[in-house]
Amino acid sequence: MKTEDITLLLGDATEQMRKLPRSSVQLVVSSPPYNIGKIYERDQKLSLEAYLSWQAEIISEVADLLVDGGSVCWQTGNYVSNGELFPLDVHFYSIFKEKSFKLRNRIIWKFNFGLNADKRFSGRYETLLWLTKGDNYKFNLDPVRVPQIYPGKRHSLNKGxxxxxPSGNPLGKNPADVWEFSAEKDFVVNPVWDIPNVKNNHPEKTSHPCQYPVELAERCVLALTDKGDTVLDPFVGVGSTLLAAAKHGRVGIGIDREPEYIEIAEDRLRKFRSGELITRPLGKPVRRPRESESVARVPDEWLKQGGDA
Structure with a gap:
């Protein structure tokens, strides 16, 4: 699929990136496969060493495609082997550093639902590394500000x-490196990117098992690019990064080796252009159940057992 502002490429990420013009991309937003046995990884499960070697090749191509001052937002989780966790962002940081990238933020993406664990605490966050190629990078804070918690707060009388x-910015405050879209609650003591992950009842859910929401990519696109800039996702999946680019007037390029996901991404982009696509609005507070809802009440069976959890 190719339109004036969006290009979808089917094939191997490294091979396809080698065909693109050098120094032509302002921002890369992607979530690479974690090598944990998802359906799209089962024909090439690698050792951790082999996986990181492959990713180093990918990152080398990313470095060549980025303009000086360009940014990378690399969202990842953990590699798991025999019950032991290996935080991939730690390994990725070393690879990017070898390519002379500079880490600007290590962002936490928190969500409430995921795989439950029996022998360790259930994981409820992933990390997003924002790195830049050089120091002359773009950072547009105003489009991604969050509401002030204390808009009426004023400077003390000894401030000249x-x-x-008023001591705050009327446009809102900086969301920091751990973000909360619902500023009225946890943001005071624990600001996080509290964006629901895409599970069964999420309006953006497709057949992809590790889909991330459009609004996660949107904040990166808005903060780190200007209109007309090019955004690349070498593991585009079902197109969340390209939808974020299309929504905000950026040029988007996406690559994936799975024909099924490319077809879904194409369909989502068509629906977006026709106004049919449903996405979760950027900045919408995470829904919390009301006390009156049955899902918020302790089951009678638990009360009979003397439990209250």
Missing amino acids: AKAGL
């Missing part, structure tokens, strides 16, 4: 010319 004036 600012004495008594």
